[in-house]
Amino acid sequence: MAIQQKLSLMIPGPTPVPEKVLQALGKHPIGHRSKEFQDIVESTSKNLQWLHQTQNDVLTITGSGTAAMEAGIINTLSKGDKVICGENGKFGERWVKVAKEFGLEVIKIESKWGTPLNPEEFKKVLEEDKQKEIKAVILTHSETSTGVINDLEKISTYIRAHKTALSIIDCVTSLGACNVPVDQWQLDIVASGSQKGYMIPPGLSFISMSKKAWEAAEKSNLPKFYLNLKSYKKSLSSNSNPYTPAVNLVFALDESLKMMREEGLVNIFLRHNKHKLAMSNAMKTLNLELFADEKYLSPAITAIKTGEMDAEEFRKTIKNKFDILLAGGQDHLKGKIFRVGHLGYVNDRDIITVISAISNTLLNLGKINPQDAGEALLVASRYLEGK
Numbered sequence: 001m002a003i004q005q006k007l008s009l010m011i012p013g014p015t016p017v018p019e020k021v022l023q024a025l026g027k028h029p030i031g032h033r034s035k036e037f038q039d040i041v042e043s044t045s046k047n048l049q050w051l052h053q054t055q056n057d058v059l060t061i062t063g064s065g066t067a068a069m070e071a072g073i074i075n076t077l078s079k080g081d082k083v084i085c086g087e088n089g090k091f092g093e094r095w096v097k098v099a100k101e102f103g104l105e106v107i108k109i110e111s112k113w114g115t116p117l118n119p120e121e122f123k124k125v126l127e128e129d130k131q132k133e134i135k136a137v138i139l140t141h142s143e144t145s146t147g148v149i150n151d152l153e154k155i156s157t158y159i160r161a162h163k164t165a166l167s168i169i170d171c172v173t174s175l176g177a178c179n180v181p182v183d184q185w186q187l188d189i190v191a192s193g194s195q196k197g198y199m200i201p202p203g204l205s206f207i208s209m210s211k212k213a214w215e216a217a218e219k220s221n222l223p224k225f226y227l228n229l230k231s232y233k234k235s236l237s238s239n240s241n242p243y244t245p246a247v248n249l250v251f252a253l254d255e256s257l258k259m260m261r262e263e264g265l266v267n268i269f270l271r272h273n274k275h276k277l278a279m280s281n282a283m284k285t286l287n288l289e290l291f292a293d294e295k296y297l298s299p300a301i302t303a304i305k306t307g308e309m310d311a312e313e314f315r316k317t318i319k320n321k322f323d324i325l326l327a328g329g330q331d332h333l334k335g336k337i338f339r340v341g342h343l344g345y346v347n348d349r350d351i352i353t354v355i356s357a358i359s360n361t362l363l364n365l366g367k368i369n370p371q372d373a374g375e376a377l378l379v380a381s382r383y384l385e386g387k
């Protein structure tokens with residue numbers, strides 16, 4: 001019987017929230033125009049720049065990750081603009097829909113779900129655009145629906161070479177999990193959301209805007225009011241917000257960013273990387289096939305094929321028996337894969353526990369023998385110890 005209060009979230013958002021952050025959420029709200037609140041905004045905005053490795057403005061929006069991506073699109077582009085959208089999963093698909101909804105002309109660069117986008121295709125389309133008609137390249141760094149990480153570093157060099165096109169990047173499950181050096185890669189617009197690597201509940205999203213992005217904002221004619229980023233920029237100069245922000249989520253953000261600073265960027269990236277390696281290699285030891293191309297595994301999430309087994313039944317068993325919530329497959333992948341989120345507030349114990357729960361379930365189904373289960377833990381331990 002499940003003990004709901006102990007349910008362990010191993011989905012790619014919402015992710016587990018540290019005690020300290022929960023306590024910050026439980027405080028009485030304060031006035032959002034008070035000096036006290038401005039001090040908190042000053043602190044979060046500095047720490048957000050640290051997390052993004054940038055001098056650019058990083059704005060906080062009350063809304064989920066999609067709000068930040070939509071804001072990036074409608075603040076910098078105009079009706080009829082030509083854009084490239086990278087699509088190799090559910091989120092890539094979403095950005096195509098958003099772009100079309102706002103009357104943009106979309107050139108799709110696609111790759112089969114589970115495989116990465118090919119940077120050379122971006123290079124080709126951008127190089128052929130002699131008239132500089134392409135105004136933006138929109139893509140997802142870590143494709144949460146498939147567990148694939150796209151080669152953003154490479155693709156961003158081709159976007160820069162084009163000179164005109166802006167990069168509008170969904171870094172919702174990569175920021176706070178792996179290296180996203182915004183200034184070094186000269187990323188123009190980077191969107192993320194609170195319920196992922198930030199270790200706080202859903203409700204806030206973040207958007208980093210380069211100088212070039214602000215220049216484009218001067219020319220953009222798509223309608224916007226609540227998501228007009230110029231208002232956010234103006235308010236931020238006095239550590240304030242244009243509208244009432246989710247005050248308690250900002251308290252939480254302040255705590256979580258301080259925790260992240262204490263751990264340090266490199267340690268955060270190393271932790272996510274070893275969890276990715278431990279998970280993926282343990283799954284292979286259990287004779288389960290990874291869904292994503294092994295050279296492009298996301299540090300945030302591992303997608304696993306279940307073959308003959310119904311992935312939904314498998315997830316249900318693990319939830320009922322072990323109080324661990326795993327994510328299912330989306331769209332045509334429903335029932336065919338399950339996904340283990342290892343993003344944010346996740347430690348080695350969580351990884352060992354989820355691997356044990358998966359092994360135990362496979363053992364009960366007669367899919368593996370006890371030796372395999374032991375071997376999987378051994379393999380995972382080796383990666384967790386960094387061997």
Ligand SMILES: *Cc1c(COP(=O)(O)O)cnc(C)c1O
Binds near residue numbers: 013064066170173193
């Ligand atoms: C979670 C997620 C989002 C944001 O979705 P919201 O539900 O709007 O927060 C966007 N992109 C990716 C890759 C995600 O994983």
